[in-house]
Amino acid sequence: AGRRPFPVVCAADADAKETTKPKVPEKAPAAGSSFNQLLGIKGAKQEDNIWKIRLQLTKPVTWPPLVWGVLCGAAASGNFHWTAEDVAKSIVCMLMSGPCLTGYTQTINDWYDRDIDAINEPYRPIPSGAISENEVITQIWVLLLAGLGLGALLDVWVSHNKTCFGILRG
Template sequence: MDLRDGKGAVGKQTGNQNASKLGLLWRFLKPVTWIPVIWSFLCGAVASGAFGWPDVLGWKFLLGLLLTGPLASGTCQMLNDYFDRDLDSINEPGRPIPGGAISLRNATLLISVWALLSVVAGYLIHPLIGLYVVVGIINAHLYSANPIKLKKRLWAGNIIVAVSYLVIPWMAGVIAYAPEMSGSILWPSLVVAGLFTLASTGTMTINDFKSIEGDRQNNIRTLPVVFGARKAALIAAVLIDLGQLLAAAYLFMLDETWHALAVMLLIIPQFALQFSLVHSPKTMDVRYNAIAQNFLVAGMLVSAFAIRAVNP
C-alpha cells in the first residue's frame, strides 16, 4: 500500500470531517435569522446622528455586526433549537438536535460559550449593551423554555421575539454611537423601533404558518392555530400595515414630511402582496416574506435617517 495515498486519504477524511462540523455549526446558528437583527443595529447607529461612512470599518461597528449576527442571534437560535427539539422532531426533523447530529451535551456547551462571548462583546461596545444582551438571552429562554414558553401564549411569543429582533438591537446601535444619553436622542428611536416592532409582530405570525401541524399537536397557541390560516394572515397584514402607518405618522409629527411619505410609499407593494397572502397563506408565506420584508426594512432605514435629521 502506498503510504502517501493513505496519508492523503486520512488528510482528506479529516478535512471533510472538519468541514462537516463547521457546516453543522452553521446550520445550528441559522445565519438567515441574523440579518434583521444586524439591520436593526445599523438603523439604530444611523439614527444616533453620530454614525458615518468612516465608522463602517471601525472596530465598534464590526464588533456590533459580530454581536448582533453570529453571537447574540446565534445564541438565541441555538437556545430555541434546544428547547424546541420535540417540536422540531415533527416540523423540522432534519434540524441538528432532533436529527441526532448534535448531542444535548454538546449543544449545552456551545450555547454556554456563545452566550458568554455575546455578553463580553456587548460590554466591550458599551456596558449597557452587555446588559441588553443578557435581556435578549433571557427573552429567548422565556420564549422557548418550559414552563413559561411564551411561544404557546398567542400574542406574547411573537411580541417578545419582535422586541428582541428590533427594539433591543436598534437601541444598542443608538447607545453605541450617541454622543450622550439624552431623551431627545433616545426617545424618537424608541418610538419608531416600537412601532416597527408592531409591524414585525405581524411578520412573525407569517413565520408560524410553516409549523401549524406541529404547533397544534403540541398545544402551542399561535395565531394560525387559534384563528385558522386565513384569519391569522389577515391579522398579520393589519399589524404590518398599522405599525408602518403609525411610524409614518410619527415622522410627520417630527416635520420629516418627505421621510414620512417615503415610508408610506413603501407600504404599497406590501399591501398589494397581502391579497395573495390572505387568499393562500400556506403557499404564499415564504414568498411574501422574501419580497415584502425588503420594503419593510427599507422603511426602517428611511425612518432612521429621519431621526438622524431631527438630531444631527
C-alpha cells in the same frame, strides 16, 4: 334531510381496530442546497461537517435584519462618522447582535424544541443526532458569553461612566 357538502364519518362507522400512524419523514428532502442548509432554511440538504451543523443551528438567515438595525441606528444617532473606530464599533455590534446573540437564541430555541422536532422534523440536527447534546449546550454557552463579552467591550469602548455590567453588579 338535505345533502351535506362534505362526507361525514361517525366514530361508530370507523373500524376501531384499524389505526394508522402518519408517516414521518426520516430525513430532509435532498433537493435543497448546501448553501440553504448553512443558512438554516427548511428542507435543506443534510450535512455531516460539525461546523456547518453548528452554523445551521444559529440560522444565519435571521441575522440581516439585525445588521440593518445596527446600521440604521448608527446613522440615525448623528454620532456615526466613517472613521476606522466608528466602523469597527459597528462591526463589533453587528457580531454581537447577529452571530452571537441571535445565534444563541436560535440555538436555545432548537434545543427546547427538540422533542417537538423529533416528531415533526426528525431530520433537524438535534433530534437526528447530527450534533450531540453536550455540543449543543457548549454552543449555547459560548454564544451567550461571547455576546455578553462583546457587549461589555462596547460598553467600555464608548466610555460609559458606569457600564451596564457595573449596574447589574450593584
